[in-house]
Amino acid sequence: MFTEQGYDGATVRAIARKAGVDAAMVNHWFGGKEALFAEAVLQLPFNPREQLTQVLGGGDPATLGERIVRTFLTIWDAHDGGIFAAMIRSVASHEKVAKALREFFHNNVFGQLAGVAADHGEIRSNLVASQMIGLGVVRYVARFDPIAASDVETVVKAVGPTLQRYLTGPLD
Amino acid sequence: MFTEQGYDGATVRAIARKAGVDAAMVNHWFGGKEALFAEAVLQLPFNPREQLTQVLGGGDPATLGERIVRTFLTIWDAHDGGIFAAMIRSVASHEKVAKALREFFHNNVFGQLAGVAADHGEIRSNLVASQMIGLGVVRYVARFDPIAASDVETVVKAVGPTLQRYLTGPLD
Numbered sequence: 359m360f361t362e363q364g365y366d367g368a369t370v371r372a373i374a375r376k377a378g379v380d381a382a383m384v385n386h387w388f389g390g391k392e393a394l395f396a397e398a399v400l401q402l403p404f405n406p407r408e409q410l411t412q413v414l415g416g417g418d419p420a421t422l423g424e425r426i427v428r429t430f431l432t433i434w435d436a437h438d439g440g441i442f443a444a445m446i447r448s449v450a451s452h453e454k455v456a457k458a459l460r461e462f463f464h465n466n467v468f469g470q471l472a473g474v475a476a477d478h479g480e481i482r483s484n485l486v487a488s489q490m491i492g493l494g495v496v497r498y499v500a501r502f503d504p505i506a507a508s509d510v511e512t513v514v515k516a517v518g519p520t521l522q523r524y525l526t527g528p529l530d
Numbered sequence: 531m532f533t534e535q536g537y538d539g540a541t542v543r544a545i546a547r548k549a550g551v552d553a554a555m556v557n558h559w560f561g562g563k564e565a566l567f568a569e570a571v572l573q574l575p576f577n578p579r580e581q582l583t584q585v586l587g588g589g590d591p592a593t594l595g596e597r598i599v600r601t602f603l604t605i606w607d608a609h610d611g612g613i614f615a616a617m618i619r620s621v622a623s624h625e626k627v628a629k630a631l632r633e634f635f636h637n638n639v640f641g642q643l644a645g646v647a648a649d650h651g652e653i654r655s656n657l658v659a660s661q662m663i664g665l666g667v668v669r670y671v672a673r674f675d676p677i678a679a680s681d682v683e684t685v686v687k688a689v690g691p692t693l694q695r696y697l698t699g700p701l702d
Contacts, residue, residue, distance in 0.1 A: 443622045450619040450671050459672055468674075484668060484677035485688055491672075492664020496656060499622050500631055500663075502640075505656040515702040516657055520692045530687040 365461030423522030439498030537633035595694030611670030
């Protein structure tokens, strides 16, 4: 239903009806629509919204870029890189999945990032996404050397300042 | 043969033999192995090695990051974003394609980038690749707003300094 009707169009109520269960049960077991999408369509091993809330909530604003990179790599390193490849493959193969992904990111990721941005929150959050998605492709899918094998802190030091500037620095 | 034997393993001579033609003819029509791979496997509408040579060769070293972003976007904007999606899909679907891509980038892209890097050429060229691949995914595959619709110079100003630092700035 997410891929047929988009992330915004698919309601938990309609999904539950199709599954023959109560909407409250879907919310209870999956923890709401965004968690259901992340688990069922993207097959993510974590909830991006919750992880981002934690990262944004704790620590020095000046190290936010580094903390985003560290959290991203720590989570994905602990799971099969194949999940990241499957997500990328799915988005690149089906326009409907790409559309649902756009809505999901808009609702659950970009809004939070834009909230800490200096200004131009939308383009800043897109820029953050571009660097993190590319880092994921290079480390887990294409597996370029030496990024694929670098320890987390080396990458954190290299890429953290990029995100820091994308969120709070000058863009022109 | 590229996906069966890898980029390094597949020789123009062997490819020509399998096609029942002379190796000189393959070189004449495709312009060598890297052009053949870029055209036949990646289905790129341009030769990455040649484009990179042009970008690296002309202009102020201090604007190299901006020129790489401008060239990348100008070329891809002029072609169907579907080609970028197909390339990403192929790399994410077949480990053998990913391996051939690694060898292709190692031989034809990373070496040139490393040549202009301040030091640590390999990780610097990987970092450049991570930002450019991610930018391509966001603009042409996932099509996040507003990056998908931003004019080239807006993105050049935002992302250029990232590449400049990756190539010549401090990484830790």
